[in-house]
Amino acid sequence: MTAYPESSVRKTLADPKLQLAIYSSTGRLMNHRRAQVAPAALPDYQELRTQANLVKKHTIENLDHYLEQFEARVRAHGGAVVFCKDGNDVSDFVLKLAKERGARLLVKSKSMTTEEINFNERLERHGLEAVETDLGEYIIQLAHQRPYHIVAPALHMTRYDVAELFTEKLGVEKETVPEKQAMIARRTLRQKFLTADIGVTGANFLVADSGAVVLVENEGNARMSTTAPKIHIAVAGIEKLIPRAQDLVTFLKLLGRSATGQPLTVYTSFLAGPRRASEIDGPDEFYVLLLDNGRTRLLTDREKRQSLYCIRCGGCLNACPVYRKIGGHNYPWVYSGPIGAIITPQYHGVMHDPWLPFASSLCGACGEVCPVKIDIPKLLLDLRSEITKAKAREGKGRIEKLSFRMWAWLMRHPKLYEMAGSMGAGIFGDGERKGWVKRVPGPMNVGPLKAWMSQREFPAPAPKSFRQLWRERRRTNGA
């Protein structure tokens, strides 16, 4: 079980450079998105969202059918599908295949799913080199860090951080110009691409009627990873399925725009099996590893299974005022932001990080931008209810529960509620001018009041409540 990382959050909040990096990067992504989903740019944006939601709903509700269809099509094109219970199954398969083929070097394109199962670490323990090729992922791999954002893994790092990192880990001379840093990465990674035995990717979409893996990127590293090496392995959660290639019309229009404000990313690859006999290049072997890792459990909840519609655009992170303050590393799992807040409790149990669904002001910005219309705010509320119930079962949170019980009782007894209100007003002294309180006396400076006062002044209860004023006014008006 984790506790709310208060001191780490404070550090993040107190770091002006980091705050600026997070706020401006997410702000820029939001502005790009807003421009590309505006009515002038995409007049049918809302219809596309509705369509995406309906297609995902249908797919998830018939997931077994589409899994089987997908598998049949992959095999028909000469590929293979492997169902994996968890990260162990995935790494076992890859290690076994690597051993059989004498493979030692893997190149990877960006995949949150592989982060989820600590894929690289597992392989490295067995002597296989798995090199991240997406520039942001490459940087954080060198730094031994987790991705900071679903779409922009190195969002928190400056060019100076990158310069130090490259010098330390690659032995190159200190270089602080980003364009030159990118060229260093390009040179280093090109060698890896051309000599790698296996290319490992995730999948943005799995297309059931085609047995295809769809990869969406801007750099070309996914193309490189799936063209140069002789073996392509795609690791994807079972929820990545969509029924038809034609559904890509809807999803591709939403993904790029929601993530980075691009109508289409630079490269969209639709890969259906190993190369055909007559084709000149492409992998000789093609495997899709379909990962459960708890997804089948999420499926059992009719209301919350909509969390599986997620297409990992990162839009909710960019819109979330909490993410934009605390950044990706203060979340307990690899998935951060609002989507992380609703799926982490579902994968790890609501009592694993019981603070997480409460770390939201419920502003609703996430639900507003979600391209597949996941009702994130509602799911946060549902999870909060589940957590209070779980706490009660475990005998925790008694004081809070009791407070709300008493509060509810008071709210059902208007006269007593009024009396309580007058008492509150009385504490701040007779005849004191209605105002704001800068400091509260020591004994009172506890709990919620102390928390409030640490950041703000508190309004003193009004000397006369509304209902008192109303009665007086009615008496005056002779009502």
Place this chain on the structure above:
Amino acid sequence: MPLRVSLFVTCIVDQLFPDVGMAMADVLERAGCKVDFPEAQTCCGQPAFNSGYHEETRQVARHFLDVFRDAEYIVVPSGSCTSMVTHHYADLFHKEPGRLEQTRRVASRMYEFTQFLLEVAKVEDVGARLDSVATFHDSCHALRELKIKDGPRRLLSRVRGLTLREMDPPEECCGFGGTFSVKFPDISGGMARTKIDAILRTGADTVIGLDSSCLMQIQGAMRHEGHSIRAMHLAEVLASR
């Protein structure tokens, strides 16, 4: 026939910002409404709901529904309290058909203050005057659940002497979020400061909003930072002469 309006002032206005309630009553009467105040009212239940205590919320919600059973129109100086009833009560009572029906009836008559003025009373100019350079804060529930965006701006455009400047970026949460503000005070405070930065950039002397909870957060944080900008509820602006 004058519209018969029952005020639901909300617990926060009742106890901390009663002038907002009085201002709203004034404006409604000026607009020709007959205004009453059901005295048995207390709270909509939102604090318990947001903290995950659905059973306790239901207890308070049942009381609310009983208090406003016979109301013709219920007008509220808050977006979040309105949407609590119109958007969330139904979920709470999905197992109680009687209460569900009551919810539908009550919710259909419940309006946030600016919504009522524009859509029911059909009034845009209430004869208000306030000499001020102001900016408007879009409260999250009002904006995203009740879809309130243009209405308040139309009303403010008729206030004599008022210059309205928009915040950039717009539509950012002030950081209140109910118990969030005291469970995660550092984050809440950080969000308030971002909001204050946006307000400062407009050069406004007043920030106007339609939720006292947001205004409490914003004003409290502004005072803490030593800024002299005042936060006013839109009802108070419209009641100004």
Place this chain on the structure above:
Amino acid sequence: MERDVILHKVRTALGRSAGQEPTLPPPARVVIPEAAAEDRVKSFCAALEALAGTALQASSKEEARDYVASLVAGKTAVASNAPFLAECGVTGLAEVRSGINGREELRELCATADFGITSAEYALADTGTLVMLSSPQEARMVSLLPPVHIALLRRERILTGLDELLSLIPLPAEQTSSMVLITGPSRTADIEQILIRGVHGPGQIHVILV
């Protein structure tokens, strides 16, 4: 077998049984706009140029060839086996190696060439996109490894957008193992959100519409 365990879990969670027909899917949403050929060309060029690509409208194959010649002069280029390239006379240029069918040989050439020259199956007008289908005529790496990509295609091949593409090719997997949509030069913004081109795909792209 893990496969059966997972499928069983899925079915149990959904209340479905093995072999049960799926419910009716919502129809795929495909909406093809009307656009005259000239507008498609204009739109394609504008979209590509907005991404720092270069679009050239050639009024003849010779003009196309000459443009390519001026680009590759004194440098090295690899061309795919697309017949259209030979038709335009591009494969005849001194700097251009083509007609390669062996994977290893092609890779070596692409890894060192300055230019990769291809045709394209289609182009998409609204986004400035090239649609590349892998085939004996079009290998994948020609448009990927060299730092500059040149593509030649007939303007009639320009479609309005994705909707039209996927209604013409509803099942790309029947034709090819790889369909790649290329929209502008390779780019990244992973360092401080600064836009950098040419990591790892071609940093420059020229499309010649004949």
